Amino acid sequence: METTTSLSPDKLKYSKWKQVDMKISKEIVNHLRKDMNFNKITKVQRETIPLFAKNKDVCVKACTGSGKTLAYLVSALQIILNSEYNSENRPKKYELLTLILVPARELAKQVGIVLDQLLTKFEWLKGYCCIGGNKISEDIDSFQEKGANILIGTVGRIWDFIDRGVIKLKTVKVLVIDEADLFFQQGNQIKLNQIMDKIPRERRTGLFSATMSDAVQGLARIGMRNPYYIEIFSYKEKTLRNNCEPFAIESLREEYARTEDFEERSLRMKIEETKNEIVKNVNEIPSTLKNYFLVVGNQDEKLKNLLEFIKQKEEKQKYMIFFATCASVEYYSYILYHLFKKFSIPGRKILKLHRKIKQTQRSKVYQTFLKMDNGILLTTDVSARGLDIPDIDWIIQFDPPQDTDQYIHRIGRTARAGKEGESLILLQTHEQAYVQFLKSRKVDISEIKLETEFDNKSITELCKGLMKKDKDLIDKSRNGFVSFFRYYKEHELKFIMDFKQLDIAAVANAFSLLRMPRIKEILGKKTKKFVNEKIDIDSIPYLNKNKKMQKEKMKEVLDEKKEKKREEKLKRKEIAEKQREEKNKVTRAEKKRRRKELEVQDWDDLQREDRIYKKYKKGRITKEEYEQMLLDD
Numbered sequence: 001m002e003t004t005t006s007l008s009p010d011k012l013k014y015s016k017w018k019q020v021d022m023k024i025s026k027e028i029v030n031h032l033r034k035d036m037n038f039n040k041i042t043k044v045q046r047e048t049i050p051l052f053a054k055n056k057d058v059c060v061k062a063c064t065g066s067g068k069t070l071a072y073l074v075s076a077l078q079i080i081l082n083s084e085y086n087s088e089n090r091p092k093k094y095e096l097l098t099l100i101l102v103p104a105r106e107l108a109k110q111v112g113i114v115l116d117q118l119l120t121k122f123e124w125l126k127g128y129c130c131i132g133g134n135k136i137s138e139d140i141d142s143f144q145e146k147g148a149n150i151l152i153g154t155v156g157r158i159w160d161f162i163d164r165g166v167i168k169l170k171t172v173k174v175l176v177i178d179e180a181d182l183f184f185q186q187g188n189q190i191k192l193n194q195i196m197d198k199i200p201r202e203r204r205t206g207l208f209s210a211t212m213s214d215a216v217q218g219l220a221r222i223g224m225r226n227p228y229y230i231e232i233f234s235y236k237e238k239t240l241r242n243n244c245e246p247f248a249i250e251s252l253r254e255e256y257a258r259t260e261d262f263e264e265r266s267l268r269m270k271i272e273e274t275k276n277e278i279v280k281n282v283n284e285i286p287s288t289l290k291n292y293f294l295v296v297g298n299q300d301e302k303l304k305n306l307l308e309f310i311k312q313k314e315e316k317q318k319y320m321i322f323f324a325t326c327a328s329v330e331y332y333s334y335i336l337y338h339l340f341k342k343f344s345i346p347g348r349k350i351l352k353l354h355r356k357i358k359q360t361q362r363s364k365v366y367q368t369f370l371k372m373d374n375g376i377l378l379t380t381d382v383s384a385r386g387l388d389i390p391d392i393d394w395i396i397q398f399d400p401p402q403d404t405d406q407y408i409h410r411i412g413r414t415a416r417a418g419k420e421g422e423s424l425i426l427l428q429t430h431e432q433a434y435v436q437f438l439k440s441r442k443v444d445i446s447e448i449k450l451e452t453e454f455d456n457k458s459i460t461e462l463c464k465g466l467m468k469k470d471k472d473l474i475d476k477s478r479n480g481f482v483s484f485f486r487y488y489k490e491h492e493l494k495f496i497m498d499f500k501q502l503d504i505a506a507v508a509n510a511f512s513l514l515r516m517p518r519i520k521e522i523l524g525k526k527t528k529k530f531v532n533e534k535i536d537i538d539s540i541p542y543l544n545k546n547k548k549m550q551k552e553k554m555k556e557v558l559d560e561k562k563e564k565k566r567e568e569k570l571k572r573k574e575i576a577e578k579q580r581e582e583k584n585k586v587t588r589a590e591k592k593r594r595r596k597e598l599e600v601q602d603w604d605d606l607q608r609e610d611r612i613y614k615k616y617k618k619g620r621i622t623k624e625e626y627e628q629m630l631l632d633d
């Protein structure tokens with residue numbers, strides 16, 4: 001077992017670069033301190049860099065916002081500086097030395113920005129960020145123009161580059177997988193394995209995340225060589241872990257680190273698990289983050305509580321609000337804008353970000369929100385991981401995420417780098433067990449109560465009024481409703497997010513539906529509390545003419561697709577019919593052949609019996625012999 005070297009206690013979580021032997025060059029330290037303004041070093045950097053930069057594989061688990069990005073970028077840079085390359089002996093333009101895989105485009109860009117800053121002092125090295133969302137041909141042209149020694153990217157686009165022969169991974173010395181567990185949730189492990197297979201085995205590998213699933217630990221076993229497991233946790237968690245002694249827990253005043261051999265750790269975990277001593281997953285949440293929940297009744301009670309909550313806060317606050325689906329973000333961003341206006345809640349600028357927004361627009365929104373002092377970003381889990389947006393005051397979870405890991409990543413967008421932050425999750429009454437579930441994962445969470453002066457009637461009136469003027473909003477509300485059902489039905493925590501307990505009428509009212517759509521999920525279920533509006537929806541216009549054209553075009557395309565599918569189905573049916581007929585023909589011919597064969601065989605048997613009988617008649621064989629020969633036959 002290897003433990004960390006001791007470090008004198010410090011009032012801050014950070015210690016100074018010079019206080020410890022980080023095994024990194026002065027050039028890097030000076031650049032970090034003087035140009036990038038990072039005077040101190042965070043605990044995760046303190047633990048990771050000396051090992052990773054000194055050619056050890058690492059599996060690093062540290063809470064959100066703890067500075068993992070710089071930990072792996074500095075290590076990767078130091079490994080390059082330790083190699084044969086320098087400003088005189090530069091690597092070739094396309095010679096890839098480091099590959100950094102991240103699960104989302106915005107995160108790739110963000111890491112790219114930090115890397116660019118880091119490389120301003122090392123201009124002989126080139127960084128490049130390749131992500132999907134734009135034309136692959138453009139990306140390839142740009143890559144070929146710029147070249148890269150350190151490449152950051154999402155798995156899909158990196159794979160495209162490999163597949164088209166744009167990049168070769170034979171020269172890669174360092175592989176970093178950031179937010180490692182998400183690759184497994186996204187089902188990207190096959191591509192990930194294929195990419196890893198193309199990188200020489202002598203590489204160094206670093207896995208980083210705030211949450212580490214068993215799958216990641218499996219990857220550590222097959223994709224790494226004698227890795228170290230580095231874990232950072234806070235003082236409070238140390239107290240919870242007292243049972244885990246005696247392990248080398250090196251203490252600063254507020255944060256603790258444990259570094260140990262990966263296999264030894266696995267063994268220890270097994271022993272502790274059987275002894276029931278283990279305190280799982282306690283080190284993922286920053287200690288500066290306060291978490292709250294609010295129980296609201298049914299789904300249709302959430303919007304008015306959200307309005308009240310925001311209204312009671314100061315104007316200058318920055319929020320991220322997480323929804324279950326892209327369609328919910330589309331609907332509520334539109335509605336909230338009008339509700340703020342109607343109820344005079346000024347100064348809250350609303351932005352939206354989700355997977356279905358085009359990449360160029362996504363980048364713009366992200367950049368705008370980064371710079372805003374206050375405002376609200378409505379988003380989905382596309383923004384849950386890794387995004388480093390400064391000074392978010394509140395994370396609000398309008399819909400609970402699929403699992404606690406995602407909860408932890410969502411709330412981790414606030415309280416970053418030692419700052420304070422708060423989070424709120426809205427729960428329906430039947431979902432209250434979610435709180436116990438969070439507590440079992442050692443999430444410190446308390447209840448808040450809220451009296452609201454907003455009422456559903458006036459909210460619904462406003463929403464329906466808007467819908468009656470613009471069919472686009474009707475589409476948004478319908479899509480929001482349908483996708484919410486699918487989200488709920490497929491929720492991983494079925495014992496808490498119980499579909500049977502979901503009040504369908506309340507969900508319909510939450511989206512101010514004009515008519516209940518006929519979807520198979522709700523056929524035969526009670527929706528008495530919901531009343532369909534007597535209105536001819538087709539007579540409502542699209543305010544945005546482009547939208548109208550888009551919808552018509554989309555309908556045309558869909559109709560065409562349907563027709564094509566119908567024709568293909570008919571064709572398939574015809575072919576199948578023909579094949580059946582052919583098969584029947586074959587079977588008939590076969591039957592005939594078999595019959596003939598049998599007839600021939602019967603004839604042979606008869607002839608043989610006749611011959612034996614004649615022998616018996618002529619007295620050449622006895623009666624017993626005759627009967628025996630017939631039996632043998």
Ligand SMILES: Nc1ncnc2c1ncn2[C@@H]1O[C@H](COP(=O)(O)OP(=O)(O)OP(=O)(O)O)[C@@H](O)[C@H]1O
Nearest residue numbers: 038040041042064065066067068069210386388417
């Ligand atoms: N040594 C340092 N001194 C001061 N601030 C730092 C230092 N290192 C990193 N930071 C800042 O801390 C913030 C969080 O860093 P980073 O994004 O790397 O966190 P993370 O651990 O990767 O979080 P997540 O798990 O959410 O991805 C960033 O704003 C970064 O600039």
